[in-house]
Amino acid sequence: MSQKGKLNRRAFLGASAGALAGVLASGNKALGLLSEPAARQPKEKSIILRTLGKTGYKIPVVSMGVMNADNPELVFRAYELGIRHFDTAAGYQRGRNEEMVGQVIEELKARDKVVIATKIFIPPQQRNQLSADKIKEIHLKAIDECLTRLRTDYVDILYSHNVPEVSWVKNPGLMEALQEIKAQKKARFIGLSTHQNMDEVIRAALEMKIYEVILATFNYSLYDYPEYLETLKKAASRGVGLIAMKTQCQQPWYRENNPPEIKKFYEGPLLNAALLKWVLRHEFITTAVPGFTTFDQLNEDITVAYNLEYTPEEKKFLENRLVKTQMAAVCRLCGQCQATCSHKVDIPNILRAHMYATAYGNLYEARETLDSIEQGKSIEACLDCEDCTARCVRGVNIKRRIEELKTLYA
Ligand code: SF4
Ligand code: SF4
Known part of the structure; x- marks a missing residue:
C-alpha cells in the first residue's frame, strides 16, 4: 500500500471520526456519512440494513466475502463504502487472508465498528477419526492463531467450516469446543458454514440449538428447491442469523451452454446485480458475502445494497426461460452423481x-x-x-x- 494512499485515507478517517462512532448500532444515518456515495447510487437512498438473528448486529445487506481478495486497498474501499461485515477463514490463502483483514481493520481503528467472521476447518475424513478431546484441542489452538492473524481479542462469528454431514453438526467434541471458545469470549457467536447437503445440515443445526449463525450457499439456481427455502425460513424464525454465500452462481454454466452472442448477456453487472437482488429479496437472509475481487465488482455489488428493486432488464433476465433452464446446470453439490x-x-x-x-x-x-x-x-x-x-x-x-x-x- 502506498504511503500516499495511507495518508489520504487517514485524513479522510480523521474527518469522518464522528460519523464512525457506533456505526453498527446507529444505522443508516451514520453509514451514509462514511464516504462519497458510489457513482450509480441514488442520492435519496440509504444502505439497507438488517439484523443478524439474535446476535443483534445490524449490518448492511451486502458484506464482503474476502476469500478471493488479496488487495488490502479493496478491503479499505469496501469499508469506506459502508461494508461492515468481513468474512474470512483460517485456511484462506494459508492465513494471509485473515492477516490482511486484521491489518486493514487495525489501520482503520475500526474493530468495534465491524463484524469479523472466521472459520476453522478439519477435513471430513479426519474429523471422524478424532476424539472429542483432540477436536477441542485443535479448535482452541486454531482460534488463538486466528486471533493473532486478525490482530484482535475476539471474532464476532466463529464457524465450523464446510460442514456437509449431520454427524459433524452433532459431534459433541465440536459443540463443546465452540461453546468453550465462546465462554472464553474469543468468539461472540458461533455457527457453521455449509455448501453441501445444506438442507439436512441446517435442520440438524436447529435441533442442536447452539448454532447462532449459519453461512450457507443460497442463489437463484435454488429457486426450485422449496424444501430448502422453508428450512431457511424456519431457521430465521428461530433467531438464527442467516448469511448467504455463492450468491452469484459463479459456475461455468453460462459459458458452457450458450452461443457467444448470448454469453455477453450473462456477463457483467446485469448478471451480478440480478442474482444478488434475487438472494436479498428473501428477507430471511440478513446479508450476502459476494467475493468481489475488483473495485468495479465492489461498486456493482454495493449499489445493490441501496435498492433491491429489479430493473426491467434484470426482471427479463431472471424470467428468461433459457436462463431458468440453464440454472439447472449449476451444481448443488447434492452428491447424487x-x-x-x-x-x-x-x-x-x-x-x-x-x-x-x-x-x-x-x-x-x-x-x-x-x-x-x-x-x-x-x-x-x-x-x-x-x-x-x-x-x-x-x-x-x-x-x-x-x-x-x-x-x-x-
Ligand atoms: S448430481 Fe449434479 S448437482 Fe448433484 S453433486 Fe453431482 S454434479 Fe452436482
Ligand atoms: S467416472 Fe472416472 S473420470 Fe468420471 S468422475 Fe469417476 S473416476 Fe473421474
Whole structure:
C-alpha cells in the first residue's frame, strides 16, 4: 500500500471520526456519512440494513466475502463504502487472508465498528477419526492463531467450516469446543458454514440449538428447491442469523451452454446485480458475502445494497426461460452423481474445486479443496479413467469439468 494512499485515507478517517462512532448500532444515518456515495447510487437512498438473528448486529445487506481478495486497498474501499461485515477463514490463502483483514481493520481503528467472521476447518475424513478431546484441542489452538492473524481479542462469528454431514453438526467434541471458545469470549457467536447437503445440515443445526449463525450457499439456481427455502425460513424464525454465500452462481454454466452472442448477456453487472437482488429479496437472509475481487465488482455489488428493486432488464433476465433452464446446470453439490462413478470419487468437491479454479480464478483454493478430499477419491483417481461414466441428475456436464480440472492439476 502506498504511503500516499495511507495518508489520504487517514485524513479522510480523521474527518469522518464522528460519523464512525457506533456505526453498527446507529444505522443508516451514520453509514451514509462514511464516504462519497458510489457513482450509480441514488442520492435519496440509504444502505439497507438488517439484523443478524439474535446476535443483534445490524449490518448492511451486502458484506464482503474476502476469500478471493488479496488487495488490502479493496478491503479499505469496501469499508469506506459502508461494508461492515468481513468474512474470512483460517485456511484462506494459508492465513494471509485473515492477516490482511486484521491489518486493514487495525489501520482503520475500526474493530468495534465491524463484524469479523472466521472459520476453522478439519477435513471430513479426519474429523471422524478424532476424539472429542483432540477436536477441542485443535479448535482452541486454531482460534488463538486466528486471533493473532486478525490482530484482535475476539471474532464476532466463529464457524465450523464446510460442514456437509449431520454427524459433524452433532459431534459433541465440536459443540463443546465452540461453546468453550465462546465462554472464553474469543468468539461472540458461533455457527457453521455449509455448501453441501445444506438442507439436512441446517435442520440438524436447529435441533442442536447452539448454532447462532449459519453461512450457507443460497442463489437463484435454488429457486426450485422449496424444501430448502422453508428450512431457511424456519431457521430465521428461530433467531438464527442467516448469511448467504455463492450468491452469484459463479459456475461455468453460462459459458458452457450458450452461443457467444448470448454469453455477453450473462456477463457483467446485469448478471451480478440480478442474482444478488434475487438472494436479498428473501428477507430471511440478513446479508450476502459476494467475493468481489475488483473495485468495479465492489461498486456493482454495493449499489445493490441501496435498492433491491429489479430493473426491467434484470426482471427479463431472471424470467428468461433459457436462463431458468440453464440454472439447472449449476451444481448443488447434492452428491447424487457419486453412485454413477466407477471409482466412487468425491465428485461434488471436485466440482467445487473446478468452480474455484475456473469461475473464481482462485487456483490456490481449488488445490486446497482437492487436497482436503479423502485419499484416492480426488482428481488423481480420474487420470486413468478414459471414459467418464458419471452423470448428474440436473444435467451438469461432469465429464467436461473433470477434463478441465485434469489439465490443471493432475
Ligand atoms: S454434479 Fe449434479 S448430481 Fe453431482 S453433486 Fe452436482 S448437482 Fe448433484
Ligand atoms: S473420470 Fe468420471 S467416472 Fe472416472 S473416476 Fe473421474 S468422475 Fe469417476
